[in-house]
Amino acid sequence: MSFPLLTATAVLPALGAVATAAVPAARRTAAKWLALLVSLATLALAIAVVVRFDPDGDRYQLTESHSWIADFGVRYELGVDGIAVALIALTALLIPFVILAGWHDADPLETGSKRWRPTQGFFALILAVEAMVILSFEATDVFLFYIFFEAMLIPMYFLIGGFGDRAHEHGEKVAATQRSYAAVKFLLYNLAGGLIMLAAVIGLYVVAGNFSLTQIAEARANGTLDMATNTERWLFLGFFFAFAVKAPLWPLHTWLPNAMQESTAPVAVLITAVVDKVGTFAMLRFCLQLFPEASTWATPAILVLALISIIYGALLAVGQRDIKRLVAYASISHFGFIIMGIFAMTSQGQSGATLYMVNHGISTAALMLVAGFLISRRGSRLIADYGGVQKVAPVLAGTFLIGGLATLSLPGLAPFVSEFLVLVGTFARYPVIGVIATFGIVLAALYTLVLYQRTMTGPVKQEVSAMPDLRVRELVVVAPLIALLIVLGVYPKPVTDIVNPAVEQTMSDVQKKDPQPEVEAAK
Secondary structure, eight states, X not given: OOOOHHHHHHHHHHHHHHHHHTSOTTOHHHHHHHHHHHHHHHHHHHHHHHHHOOTTSOSSEEEEEEEEEGGGTEEEEEEEOHHHXXXXXXXXXXXHHHHHHTTTTTSOSSTTOSOOOOHHXXXXXXXXXXXXXXXXXXXXXXXXXHHHHHHTHHHHHHHHHHSBOSOOTXXXXXXXXXXXXXXXXXXXXHXXXXXXXXXXHHHXXXXXXXXXXXXXXXXXXXXXOOOOHHHHHHHHHHHHHHHHHHTTOTTSOTHHHHHHHHBOHHHHHIIIIIITHHHHHHIIIIIHHHOHHHHHHHHHHHHHHHHHHHHHHHHHHHTOSBHHHHHHHHHHHHXXXXXXXHHTTSHHHHHHHHHHHHHHHHHHHHHHHHHHHHHHHHTOOBGGGXXXXXXXXXXXXXXXXXXXXXXXXXXXXXXXXXXXXXXXXXXXXXXXXXXXXXXXXXXXXXXXXXXXXXXXXXXXXXXXXXXXXXXHHHHHHHHHHHHHXXXXXXXXXXXXXXXXXXXXXXXXXXXXXXXXXXXXXXX
């Protein structure tokens, strides 16, 4: 029996979460180091998954299958394709940086105060989220996926509501109320989507007789499972609604700005760079593979919603006064690009969308974590409270600029390649949608550069005149992310080589081929 690598990759952070939570309250520093070491060990296992994965091999590799709830046909089935491998690697890569960046976020609220924050709980919850997200990427049993798709809401609820941002202009009491509101809104939106999905999961079982993604997809391909058109469309809508809430897609997006605004910067990164990726990933794995006809049927409407997300998110980002809300609305715009690429039904669009998930995770993590370091120094999230930071903290300003330029998809930085592929893939089949979507790039340049100008340039405000530059721990967090943005911007081939075969198989699922160019290239 081979070593269960996929199980180990998910179980290790889960066990680490339990061990971290069990550390005595007086040993807060030990809990931090334990969580960090567990996250690094998980990263090592994720690297082993990448190394052992063969892009030219079977669609699902490193598979594991065990009977779980036999009476209902539920199995513990795991397997990864190229898309899942890329996102597992992204998750495992970001968690150590999230832990390092949040090193002091769960420390006592005041020096010498008896009001303690449960430091161990903060880092344990982060590891718990990592375990559930990784299992979501690995699960090939629909019911198993659903369990962890929903279970990750619980630790995220406590991270948002219990460990919110301390930078609040109206005091701790108001801040606690707003954190509770954001956490409850996050939970209710995602629970509503999950309950609708549960009905669709049950309906799928009634139709197919099992929950195995591979068995159902194979039966659909060889004609032994023939869903009625209306049945397939209703089931598709049940799955897609839950994934659109998680993604988030307009108009189901409104929980995200509140959640990111009230969270600490590392938790905000966890939300938008890690957890939300489960929604877009699931669209590729479950919606397109299980319901190909319904996916094609719904494509025009979904593309319109994605286009609205792109323009709407970017426009609202332009007008934000709060740094975190600006990044949140920018992420809504970026998720619009990802969903547009998925449903463009072209290989360039879907490759670009998958690459965008990875690149958006890295670029948003870089920008939001540097913004968090900035906010912790000044004690304010408001853009108007800053000015001239680049003169007193040039390294902080420089890394903030690179993160911002990556957000606007500057050529030479990683998001440019993915956004370009999404636009090319969309234009090939839906030229009007592709043209209108390019305005999102213009707006991204506007909100990013205006943000940098108002916070980093101009006269030095008195409140930031003594602001320290990035410390060693903060440089350790930011420098690798900046390096990755540059490397993947110049050489994205390592990622595209892994994801492209999986994208080709997804295109085959929906029986789509790339449109042929009207004019052949000169030989």
